[in-house]
Amino acid sequence: MKRVTQSLAIKSIPLMLIAMLAGCSGDDGNPGNPGEPGGPPASEINSLDITVNEVLFDSGVATVNYRITNEADEPVVGIPSATYIAAQLLPQGYTNAGNASEWQYFTAESCSSSCDGEFVDHKNGKYSYTFSGPFDGMNDITYIDGATQRVVIKVGGDSLPDGTALPITNQYLDWQDEGSEPAYTRDILDIQSCNTCHDDLAFHGPAGKGKYNEVQACVTCHNLAKVSNPGNVFAPMVHTKHLTGFPVSLADCQTCHAPDEELAQNMNWARVPTMEACGSCHTNIDFPAGQGHPTQVDNSSCVACHNPDWTINAHSQEATDAVLGHFKAEIVSAELNGDTVNFAVRLSNPATNEVYSSSADKLNFINDLRVYANWGISVDYTTRSAKSIKLQDATPISGSNGVYHYRIAGLTLSADPATDKGALALQGKLCNDNAMLVDCAETDSTTIIKSSHQFFSATAVTDLGRRVVVTNETCGSCHGDQQLNYHGSRNDLEQQCQLCHNPNMLADASATNPGASTADYKHLAHTLHAGSRESYPNINYPGKIGNCAQCHTTDAAGVLTAALPLNKAVQPLAFSDGTFTSATSAICSDCHLSDTAISHMTQQGGVFKGTEADATAGTESCATCHGQGATVDVLKVHPIQ
């Protein structure tokens, strides 16, 4: 009995079946129908595009027909190897009330010099693979009519006979044997969500050669039918692996389960709570034993209490966003008067578009609202001790109707204050009860506001100020949108940290890796993420550490800010013994600190632990070769994506 599984293929059924039979019989050596020409074969391959056309059934044995092209839609002929995985999906609630949908692994079969099943290269970019036997019974799993089935095809990691390298590519088709579209799916998230932080996630193979790089492939094996340890089922496994060292609050499920309307089950994190999914983070709970949570022996009752609203409220930024939607603090004017900055703050409610007419010290929902000031952007700030004022405790000098004036005195001025600039940074905490702002006397719950900064010149606020190297957005690709709070409530990683974490910070003169001993922002950020700081020994950088673009933004001309030469404001690295390392060498040696690298930099004019005069004399010739557009441009030699 032959069953056609994809109605898309209805018109071509007879031909396909004939072709299949010819392909399957295998003993007369006839090539069968030649099939339509596939066009000229691919001449260059940067990426592979696999189109899985259909899965056909003959006596329960599946044949998958697919086509492989390059990025220009030219057929790729002569693929030397492939792996085929088949799995079946049980619908949500099928195994028991409340249970999530569940993949069941049938088989993984490979073809290279030999084949588990039958492989046909139709020599026009089209391929067929017939599995070694019926799915039903494979891996002791019963094939269920009408169930959603998945076939995964993995190719690449090797080369065509002519030596053209093939990139590793995973493709899949969800299908069912009754009707054209699967009646149900498990489309929860896409690998893109992982790759915002992980660059190019791939597993099972040597580093950089992992065979599986799509979530849709991972889940076909990481399920109860295949793995012996339930902890290796995909969802619990992934949750558990992120429990330590996660660069942002684990409480926000949407960090990974990012909203995506294309994915039908995208909201399952809130809609299908199970002890397997929830318990993989809440590891102190033993549900059946009733430890850490009232006893629950199965998933049937979870949603009775943990309904989607509850879960969204507890595990997303929704409540925080709602609170912050009622508060906005802005520095609306600023000017320098001697060593004092006079500035005005405006507090408003964006939700109602109304100003808070009282000053911060009179608003009972403000737990903390501080402004920091530093001066001297031309030299990356004049001091590491930015002055500050707590607005919730300060009586404004003047002001009314929502705009109030304050001053911060004692700034350290730079050589020519009239042409220089400074920065004000604002941070704070608000008292809330769920989504509402409430009197701090009535709650213990606070919400940290998104810190902000405002540049100013001697006379007014200005848009342009210190160079922008990293942004809250680039940091946020792993750390969430201003969700990484240091020193309580500082989260403007783009410009606030630098008010103190600037070149006035000193490196330990005796340190092996000086960059890892200073809190100057650039060195701090490089060494911290490279895992070379003593205070962060367990950093396990999730992406490629050499992908500068993960953190660095681009400038107005579209050039990545990691490019050389450096901005003129970048200062040399200062040591506790009064010595200095020239700026570029100091930065490069944050990561490249082998003797060879140091001697290379020294030969090219770099100054290590010299006098300040030498370190700033401009002897570094790094940009000659490593500058933007040069032969070994740092932007080319790093694995930048």
Added chain:
Amino acid sequence: MFAIHKNIKTGQRLSVLALAISAGISPALADGYGLQNANRGKADTSKWECKRCTSESGFKGSIGIGAAYNDASDIHFGNTTGTDTDGAVGHLEADLINKSESGYETSFTANKLGYDTGSAKVETGMPGHYQIALGYRGLANYDTNAALTPYLNSGDDLYLPSNWQTGAITSQMPSLFDDINYVELKSQRDLFLLDAQYKGTFYQADINYQHEKREGKRVFSGNFLTNSAMLAEAIDDTTDEFGAKIYFNGKGWLAGIDSSFSQYKNDHNSLTWQNAFSPTFGAAYTGQSAVSPDNKAYRIGANAQLSGNGHQILVHMGLASFTQDEAFLPATINGPSPALPVTNLDGKVDTTDMKLKYTGRVIRGLSVRASYDYSDRDNKTARNPYPQVITDSYYAGTAINPEYDRTKQQAKLGAKYRFSRAIYLDSGYQYDHNDFSDLDRDSLQQNSLFARLSYSISPAWSTWIKADFSDRTGSAYNAVSTTNSPSNPYLRKSYLADRKRQEYQLSVSYSPTSPFSASANVRISQDDYDDTLVGLTKVDAQGYDISANYMFSDELSINAYLNQDWRDSDQAGSSNFSLPNWYANTDEKSTLVGAGIDYIHLLDKKLDLGFDYTYSDGQSDTEITQGLTSPYGDYFAEKHNINAFATYQLGEQMALRFDWIFEHYKDSDWLNQGLTVDSIPNVLIFGDLSHDYNAHYLGLTFSYQL
């Protein structure tokens, strides 16, 4: 004038039609060709008198005493026999009447008195002038005696044995199987009635009083968050109803008012039960639930009817008021209860209903009718924010009591045209308009049309065919936002959804003057909820009836009937709060087969025999499809019943009657089929409540004719 079934509900609904009939005037339902429209002016009614119907005075009738063996090992059999006494049971039968020469009459009747469903009545008076009746009637419903529970009843409390140890789940309750006992779920109603009526020359007055006492036990679900226990809630309540009416009538008119007052009293103030589970949160060791509150209802209605020259007008107006002011229980008994806004609901709902109806014959062969109905429910209860303590466990904010006001209006137009003596066409149009508050739709409208063609093919053969169409739509559908979690935006509740309905019926009957007669009826209907994406989408129903009767002789007759109905319902659901992704199909089927034989005047007219057999079978099969199809389990009830009797005349005055009832009954519901009390971890259930029995009833009744 002895209405048994009146209670708080039906009493309010007592229709003007029934009143009109009771007042001794021709039926108001008639449509122009009824007897009341006949030209009786020239008729010589003296010829209609029954010459042989001379009423005999004196004392006569029969009295009987019976004893029976009843197998009530499963009390469900009691629904057939009227008693759940297992073993020997006795009863009294009486049908006595004493008439005086003056026309004064006193009667006493008793039927199965001594059984739970027995009845008795004493009536005295002058029929047609005045009459007083005193009566009793028992009603009973037997569900099961196989429910298992560890709970014991005492007053308002359901408590567990003193050594009970709680468990997080049912299988962890250590003494559960030692502590369970059988509990009977049944209810018994005793109705006592008093009725007096007086009929004057142009008026009639009637007063009646009814006291109903109900006792028994029924299922209640006691919940604590995700844990639940099935409990046998005690029923002990009474309903008193007093009614009075007076009607005046003259030639071509009738007018009157009727009123009633009823009062419901529950002997229980609350239901409290001990938590069999380890509390999920805090100290939820006991739960408390409100029970049906004491309440009162008043109703007054006025009716008038005018007829003449083939025209008839009927006017009705009724006002009713329902009140209850039972003191509130605290919002929770586990920990301090949040303050309630008021101490009792002080609930008041007023209803108004009106009807205006005209029927008349316009020309020969054509009669028309038109009517307008109005009914309004106005909830006058104050709206307040009530604290919500979810299943006695945690506070979840407040909720305001919704009003659920409703105004229904209905207009009907109809006409009936007789083409010939044999053929007539009846057709009508109906418009329904409903306004609601607190529902997903503010209003619903429905247009309906029907036509029925009747054809008397021959004196023996007659047939009719009927078609009905209706189309329901309404205002914008906005899912209510007053519920805790919002509805799926694609959900259309079936009672508010747009619907197209069509129904067809064909009936044929054969009733010649010969011994054989038969009739058959076929029906088909379809409901399409074509704007519904999530919810009930389609209901198809078909059915037929066939019945036949054959009289071999005056002594021997047989009858048989067969009835089958099918209903197929489709619904679509969504597990991800969006478009449908699962579908349910429910196929229901019912079959009723019966055959009977009566053979009388045997053995020199001393022996009468009767034998009836009925078979009924109802089943419902549900399948859920989400790619994969998962059928639900068994849900059916099947019954074979034999009811046979033999009466033997022992002499002029004495007779012996033998009754045999046999029943094979089997039912099952997958909800509890094959389950034990601890089968569901978070629900303490009664166990398997399926029935499967063969039971006999053997009765012998001796009667004496006075």
